[in-house]
Amino acid sequence: MGVKSIGVDAGSTVVKIVGIDDFGKIALYRMEQADPQIEIQVDRMMDEIKQEYNFKDIPIVATGYGSELIKNAAKRVTEITCHARGAFEYFKKGGTLLDIGGQDSKVIVIAQNGHIVDFIMNDKCAAGTGRFLETSAWRLKIPMEKMGEIALSSDKETPISSTCAVFAESEVISRLAHGEKLEDVIRGLHRSLVKRIAAMVYAIGFTPPLMLSGGVVLNRAIRIMIEEEMGTKALLPEHPQLMGAYGAAFEGLDSA
Amino acid sequence: MSVAQSLNYHIKFKLFGSQIVKWQANRAYRNFKEPKNRKSDILASPLKIGVKTKELITKHYLEGRYVNGVRPVAWVTSGAPVEILKALGFYILYPENHAALCGARRATLDISSEAENRGYSVDICSYARTDIGTMLSGKTPVGKLPKPDILLACTNICQTVLFWYRVLAKHYNVPLIVIDTPFLYDNAEPHQVEYVKNQLENSIETAERVAKKSLDFAKLKNVVKLSKEAAALWLEIMERGKNIPAPISVFDQFIHMALVVEKRGDAETVDFYAKMLAEIDERIEKGIGAVVNEKKRLLWDNLPIWHKLRFLSEFLAEHGVSVVASTYTNAWGELAPMIDVNNPIESLAKTYIHPILNRSAEYKLQVMEKMIDEYKLDGAILHSDRSCKPYSMGQVDERNRLVTQASKPALLLEADHSDPRSYADEQVKNRLNAFLEMLGV
Ligand code: SF4
Numbered sequence: 038m039g040v041k042s043i044g045v046d047a048g049s050t051v052v053k054i055v056g057i058d059d060f061g062k063i064a065l066y067r068m069e070q071a072d073p074q075i076e077i078q079v080d081r082m083m084d085e086i087k088q089e090y091n092f093k094d095i096p097i098v099a100t101g102y103g104s105e106l107i108k109n110a111a112k113r114v115t116e117i118t119c120h121a122r123g124a125f126e127y128f129k130k131g132g133t134l135l136d137i138g139g140q141d142s143k144v145i146v147i148a149q150n151g152h153i154v155d156f157i158m159n160d161k162c163a164a165g166t167g168r169f170l171e172t173s174a175w176r177l178k179i180p181m182e183k184m185g186e187i188a189l190s191s192d193k194e195t196p197i198s199s200t201c202a203v204f205a206e207s208e209v210i211s212r213l214a215h216g217e218k219l220e221d222v223i224r225g226l227h228r229s230l231v232k233r234i235a236a237m238v239y240a241i242g243f244t245p246p247l248m249l250s251g252g253v254v255l256n257r258a259i260r261i262m263i264e265e266e267m268g269t270k271a272l273l274p275e276h277p278q279l280m281g282a283y284g285a286a287f288e289g290l291d292s293a
Numbered sequence: 294m295s296v297a298q299s300l301n302y303h304i305k306f307k308l309f310g311s312q313i314v315k316w317q318a319n320r321a322y323r324n325f326k327e328p329k330n331r332k333s334d335i336l337a338s339p340l341k342i343g344v345k346t347k348e349l350i351t352k353h354y355l356e357g358r359y360v361n362g363v364r365p366v367a368w369v370t371s372g373a374p375v376e377i378l379k380a381l382g383f384y385i386l387y388p389e390n391h392a393a394l395c396g397a398r399r400a401t402l403d404i405s406s407e408a409e410n411r412g413y414s415v416d417i418c419s420y421a422r423t424d425i426g427t428m429l430s431g432k433t434p435v436g437k438l439p440k441p442d443i444l445l446a447c448t449n450i451c452q453t454v455l456f457w458y459r460v461l462a463k464h465y466n467v468p469l470i471v472i473d474t475p476f477l478y479d480n481a482e483p484h485q486v487e488y489v490k491n492q493l494e495n496s497i498e499t500a501e502r503v504a505k506k507s508l509d510f511a512k513l514k515n516v517v518k519l520s521k522e523a524a525a526l527w528l529e530i531m532e533r534g535k536n537i538p539a540p541i542s543v544f545d546q547f548i549h550m551a552l553v554v555e556k557r558g559d560a561e562t563v564d565f566y567a568k569m570l571a572e573i574d575e576r577i578e579k580g581i582g583a584v585v586n587e588k589k590r591l592l593w594d595n596l597p598i599w600h601k602l603r604f605l606s607e608f609l610a611e612h613g614v615s616v617v618a619s620t621y622t623n624a625w626g627e628l629a630p631m632i633d634v635n636n637p638i639e640s641l642a643k644t645y646i647h648p649i650l651n652r653s654a655e656y657k658l659q660v661m662e663k664m665i666d667e668y669k670l671d672g673a674i675l676h677s678d679r680s681c682k683p684y685s686m687g688q689v690d691e692r693n694r695l696v697t698q699a700s701k702p703a704l705l706l707e708a709d710h711s712d713p714r715s716y717a718d719e720q721v722k723n724r725l726n727a728f729l730e731m732l733g734v
Binding site: 102114115116117118153154155156157158160161240241242 | 689693696697702705707717720723726727731
């Protein structure tokens with residue numbers, strides 16, 4: 038099936054590329070850890086894709102922190118617009134999109150016609166982003182992908198009161214030193230992150246349904262706890278990390 | 294007054310310095326040339342009156358260099374009832390304006406570290422840190438600041454000033470007058486006005502003692518009259534922003550407001566604003582907008598980001614966005630009608646209780662909603678200022694209400710009015726871009 042448009046989300050941790058077909062379905066995707074030289078990286082990824090799918094001139098729309106560096110993009114659109122577009126095209130409805138990435142998080146309220154009603158971002162501080170879990174995981178030498186399952190294996194939660202990633206890390210160490218169980222402490226750590234994120238959603242005003250995206254929601258504990266915290270079921274796309282690139286690809290269709 | 298000080302003042306300031314500055318400014322005004330590096334495709338030429346703004350500010354700081362021992366010197370907070378001191382002949386220095394100037398000249402980091410290194414927390418307002426840094430090190434981009442003979446702190450803007458001025462009082466060992474203004478949830482009650490009026494009356498004796506002369510009420514009335522006139526003209530200038538396209542933006546206002554703050558009560562300030570108004574009316578007649586291709590009009594809440602004025606104004610203008618009204622610049626004009634020249638002390642008391650920072654978040658929201666309506670605005674940028682807690686508190690709710698009640702997109706922009714460490718270019722650009730996409734420009 039033909040690729041109609043390409044979206045590149047050059048995020049601060051992962052580069053994502055999505056191609057969509059005539060029906061707006063994902064025809065191809067690629068994900069790689071972001072290199073410091075993102076421009077060269079994206080060029081290489083695109084060359085590989087072009088060879089494999091055998092196409093030449095289709096629009097490329099870039100988003101994300103590195104978007105300025107993607108020189109052959111037809112246009113650049115912010116992550117807010119792309120994520121909203123992606124969520125709207127995927128779920129075919131409005132609502133509140135909560136995107137939790139490795140280094141930032143955002144909440145976007147999307148109207149029933151797909152327009153952005155309001156948004157809020159946190160990209161100034163690790164609190165409320167994947168980095169919050171990462172610093173403690175790194176310190177405890179636990180692989181990130183195991184964090185969620187460890188949290189879920191606990192039946193008691195050790196409260197971690199710090200929302201600051203640096204303070205939380207020392208709080209975790211001190212709780213463990215006081216004999217608390219690892220899984221309980223990690224569950225508490227997840228809770229702290231989720232509470233902080235829920236506060237962002239409430240701050241902007243929650244319009245159901247809740248939609249999730251971003252790499253961090255691959256963590257099952259996070260998903261379950263967000264639903265608990267918000268008291269509602271959340272919609273989850275098949276590839277939560279690709280929402281921005283997916284939306285960017287749709288933005289390309291407009292200009293084509 | 295020593296003879297040497299007096300000679301220095303008269304020769305270096307009166308005879309030469311101020312005359313040279315004036316002569317240069319007059320020449321630049323007559324042969325006004327547009328700056329070479331200006332982006333004429335997106336922004337109108339800067340106002341010619343800017344030459345005069347620069348002249349008056351330069352002269353003010355120049356006088357400050359030589360004024361000690363010649364005129365008594367007062368350091369005052371921006372919202373202080375300064376008219377009594379003016380009538381007594383004090384030279385008035387506004388540390389907040391000086392700190393803003395340090396911000397615009399990107400000197401804040403260097404100067405405020407002088408205070409931070411002596412233990413003043415980075416969580417204190419950057420104006421206070423800058424001022425205390427200057428006090429401790431003498432560093433300033435204007436050459437030299439005069440030492441105060443008296444300090445006047447009015448709590449109508451924040452409580453920070455209370456503690457900050459106590460530090461100054463101890464360091465310089467000079468009297469400190471504190472005018473305490475009760476916080477208003479609504480309009481001031483008569484007993485609240487009375488309370489402030491009593492403090493003003495009681496302060497006169499201390500001020501007279503330092504000035505070594507008695508207060509002449511005729512002079513006071515004249516200063517009050519000039520204050521009122523300047524503030525009223527300033528209000529009129531801002532209201533010209535209702536024109537479409539708006540002849541001046543808030544970025545222009547941020548620069549030209551300096552005089553209504555630090556030289557209100559002077560005759561030349563009134564002349565200045567009259568000239569400025571005439572120039573703006575000329576622009577309106579010719580259909581000139583501050584932003585060449587005005588597509589959207591916005592509101593600005595809170596202090597400016599002094600070190601990013603140019604960047605922000607150009608960035609927004611590139612997208613055809615003109616920021617035409619602000620609660621901050623408005624604060625220096627909105628109270629003009631309250632001043633009653635025939636009843637100076639009582640009306641000063643009343644006026645100085647009512648600044649926006651001394652009033653409830655609800656009131657601020659009403660001001661914003663009114664501006665959105667009257668200036669036909671498409672949205673708002675609320676600068677959440679790390680330094681200025683009283684201004685920033687309540688902004689999350691205010692922003693939400695603008696979105697839900699007034700149905701206007703509104704953006705909270707986190708920064709600091711002068712500390713560059715609380716500001717990140719990429720994040721600000723990212724947010725602004727998303728906001729502009731939302732506005733459809
Ligand atoms: S805290 Fe706000 S009102 Fe107080 S001095 Fe600083 S900027 Fe001014």
